[in-house]
Each structure stands twice: as structure tokens, then as C-alpha cells.
Amino acid sequence: MRKTVISLLSLFMLLSVFASSAFAVQNHPSTKGETNLSSIQTYDGMIKELESLEKRSKGKLEVFTLADKGYEYNQSEQGRDLYVAKIGNGPKKVWVQSRIHGDEPYGTEATIQLLQMYTSNQSAQYREVLDELTLYFAPMYNPDGSEMNIRQTVLQDGSEKRVDLNRDWAEGAFEAVESKAWYSFWADIQPDYGLDIHHQGLKTDSETGQAITMSLGISLAPGGPTLPYLEDGLYEDITRQMQVHVYDALKGYGFTNIDRYTVGGNLEIDIRGGVVSAMMLGLNYEGLNEDNHSHPAIFFETSGNTREGNLGQRGRGHNIRQNTLGIQELLHGLATEEVYDADPERWDEIPHPEIIGYFTDHSGIVPVGY
Template identity: 75%
Template structure:
């Protein structure tokens, strides 16, 4: 039986995919850091690109807002529309979200380029994906934070800043964006999910080589939570998906991949087991406000690409390459889901993906949990 993944990602095989009218900028978001962000796609430019792709797709790509679908909560705190791009006709639903953190732009840029690939290229490989999968792509989950170039969003009444990636909890949903996207997710009921993020600059502690991407699961395989969900099904599928991505990218030039960890060599590295993260809530089958009464859930993974606007380290050359590696990772993962190749991967090979020695799990539910030897 095929399992599906929600892909929440920042991600080309063809150079033409990376030439786009959205690179010509006029109005740019503010910056609180030192990065020149004049080449980063803005909210308005995202809309223009989505509408252009929809027009060129001859009916294959649907672009719409949650407001157009009639949702009660349908706009951001600052009244920006929330956009979705839907493509494909397959029975398996894949949710791909980007830029939940406003100062992590690769999610928007990578998903736009991914959509452009499927609109422009009619190769059998791409057609296989569209025949077997239906993609629900959210290029800019957090438009307000994106325009302000900050990680969070700001509540319209209080001005408090909310991390949208920690707002899917029974006690959360403080931001209207969280309520809007959760309601839509509960209606779509995806089969798999990917989230695209950035991390700070990172090096391999042994080789001291720069890491360009970290592959992660927000409920750690082998950790305190994931093995107990669906009799360990999601633990296997998330590892298989990341192994598939690793095998697809490890020989790609100037790419150095590891598993996602937090901490440092001085204080020790840890894996994360975060119940409050959006993709964690998806795997846990969160039922908020009785919108998900059957506790629908699905496996989900995330990509963490090195470099972000808050650290001033989005060099133009590195940025272009990192977007390409993310697009390629998305493309290969989607094709692997469409062909079932993902499920042929050995989940135990997750251990082959480089990772520093870890001392435990950082959680938002039980504090720090040391690894038992």
C-alpha cells in the first residue's frame, strides 16, 4: 500500500527553469540584518509569477486564495491573501510549504521554480509525477513576515510576534494564518508533507567542510514519539524519503548533506522531538477546534538549507546553487513517491547520512531527554 508524504520544502535540472521574470525587482521588503535582499522574491512578485505560470499551463495549474475558497480565516494578520498552487491529477496528495519563517526565502523561490518545471517540461518523468500525485504548493506560508524579513508574524491587535512554526498546538493558533492553513490542511487531508527551511552556516565537525543542506524529521526517528505513531509506519517512511533524497543529491556538485541536529561541539549535539511544529502536528493528527475529528495524519519531512537573511550570509552564487539543490531534492522525492521508489529504500540506511554524535533529544514537551546507552 502506497504511503504519501507532505513535502514542506525550499528547492533544476534545466537552466531555463532558473531564469524568471520575478528576478527583476522594484519594491523590496525591509531588512533587519546585513543581507542585500533586493533579489529575493517579494509577495507581489510571487503573485505575478503564479498568475503567469497559471496562464501558461493551459489549465494544468490552478492558483487560488483561501479567501476565494470561502474560508472564515483566509488572510494574514496584515490582510494579505494566502495563495495555493495546485497541480497534478493523481490520487496521492502531497503538501509542499515554504517560507513559514519570513526570513527564509528559499521556500518561495524553490517552489516557484518547481512549478515552472512542471508547467514547461513535458518529459515522461515529470508527467509521471502529475499522473500519480496532486501537489498542493504553498510558496509563501507567512507573507507578512516575508515582507518584513523577520522569522515571525506580528499579531495585528497586540503587535506580539508569533513563530508560525510553533503555533499548531491546542493552546496555540494565536495567528490567523495558523487557523487558515490548518483549516485548509484538515480539508485537503494530504498523504505526505515537506517543509522548506533555512539554517545558519554549518560545517562538518570532522571534515570542517561546509554543510549545504540538512535533512530532518521533526519527531526524531528512534526518539520518544515517532516509533509510537501508526506502529512505527511514519518512522520508516520519513527515513525512506530522506534516504531517497540523500542518494539523489549526494553526488551533485558542491553539495554536502547531513542530518539535522541542534547544538554545537562545545555543549553537545541533539536531535529534535518537537510536538508543536506544524509538520509534527500533521504527523500527530492534531484535532483543533474539531476540524480534524478523525485525527487524519501523515508522514512529513523538512529540508534545512544553510544560509539565511538574518545572518547576512545569502551570497548570490551560494543562493543560486542552494535553490537548485532544493529543487532537485523536491523533484527527485516527488518522482520517488510517484513511482514507489521511495518505499524501496532501506530505512535503516538513515544511519548512513552523516551526523555528529548526539547526546539526546531537545523537546518542547519533556525538556531535554538524554539518549540511554
């Protein structure tokens, strides 16, 4: 298929915008004191919370490290253990990862809040989720970046190179030990679904001017160069259904204002090098995924992050709560299979600008109708 390339000037301008997104390659500094981080969950605080929840869960919750499970790669670059929280006994497995970017904190806190609900609440809705699903949470995928309040991890091979872990599941990549560790675990589990929790810069609705609190995204764009050709188009439908289900569940809350994730104003992303993209593509690294297991995966983008000195315009509590609700509603929809009742074509009803193309890491900028 012929692919038209947008002018170099346009490409430069779009790259500048794209650099602030969840899938950006460019490095970002810490906030240098512009954000009060005293309320943000630390690595040690996360461990304490998880261990406390495990003790109170009466056997429901299992907390372990990859070292506990005997993985060859099992710590961060700086030697921190990589923690997993597992809950549920159902046949369908769901992978939920948070804080792959260290300066995007609310996914960790939402995970802990959700685990508190699952370990203490006896409602039929929660029991159904735990009966139908087995949940694997990676609440702090990037502990080193989280402790340093930077986007990346830092290699400890003497180079001090910063590596964006969300771009490190790719052929010729896997530079960071965290990537090898988490990939090995994912390849063993072989989940059925995946969810990645991110932050983005502050944004407003182009029509109303209202602050956007969350964007819903799919890292391989529906209708784009990649997703329609995976699994005979199956992931094209399921990923949209998952996000439509979340949108319907959250749009009625007064503290949420949701749109679709775009970059450069009018582009959707088609990033084959991202972690959740690698999951959908069935990446086989060093023979660890010989059957090319793959599964649908989506991401949430909470508006606001520590690198920009602002953690959101609706307040910390509301932002954590909307993530918790979004994860909760998605998991319940998967457990009941209500997700499959959603019309995938209603993806277009979620507010978004007119899409003119796809920002890719494989073919430059690809216009709609390529």
C-alpha cells in the first residue's frame, strides 16, 4: 500500500507534541520541586500497603516478587524487587500494570485502592470478578524511576543511559533488566487481557474548553496500519468494546470528563514498540513465547503528571478514584462478558478530533486512507 509522508515541518511539529505523551521516546527531567510529592506513594510504602492487605485478606490476596518465583531476571536496574499482587481464581487472566513511567503515579495508588475493595468487600459484584478472573497487578513496574521521579529507568552498566521501559519490549531492545524480568513473567502467565495505566499532560476539550480528566487509548490504532490485521480483526473489535464499556460506565460521574487519546491534535498512535502493543503482536523474545501468545490490551491516560508540576485539575483523590472505577468497571465487564455487548463502532462516539492520520514508530506518519 502506498503511504504518503507529511511534510518535514509538520512532522517536526507533531514530534514535539508527541514527546509529552505516554509513548514518547524523548527523556524528561524531574519536576525539580515544582510538585509536592509528599503524598505520592513510595516504593517502600507500596510494599507496606501490599503486605498489610495480604495479611488481612484471609488468603484471597497473594503478594510476591519475581525473585520469590525464581526468575533469572527479577529486580530493577538499581536492585529493587519487582512486586506482583495476584487475586482471584477464575479461568480468564488479566494483566494490569501501573507506573511503567516513574513520574506517572496514580496507577499504583488506584491498584492499592482496588485491592482494598477486593479483599474487604463481600458484594456479589466483587465475588463475581474474583470467581471469573485471575488478576495479576504490577503496581509499580518501574520502581527506580518512581523513586527518582523520572519517566525512565537508568542503566547501571556505567553508561547511566535512561531507558523508557514502555519502548523496551521490541526486537533489538530489552536494554533494561526490568524489561527482561516483566516479559519473562508475562510469557509464563499468558494473560487473556491487558491494561496499562498512564498519565498525560493537561488537556482541554477542543469544543467545550473543559478540562479532560482521562483519555482512553489503544496503542495500535483501530482502522490503522496494524490492528485490523491481527487475529483476523478480532483485537480491532475487542479493544474498542473494552474502551466503550469503560466510557459508558464512567461518563456519568461528575468528576470525569473523558475523550480518546490522540497526539499532535489529530493523530492516533500505531506504536508497535510499546509494551501493550508487543502483547497484542505476540512478541517472541529469546524463544520465551514460542507459540506467539497474544491478547487484546488497552490503556488509560489520567491528565496531569509530576514532570509537568501538576497532578490534574480535579484533584488527586478524584484522579485516583476515576482510575479505580475505570479498572473496576473493565474487570467486571470482562467477568460478566458484558464487554462483548458493547458496539465497537461506538468507539467513534467517544469525543475526539477529526483523525487525519496515524503516528507510527515504523512508517512515519501514515494518513487516513493510506
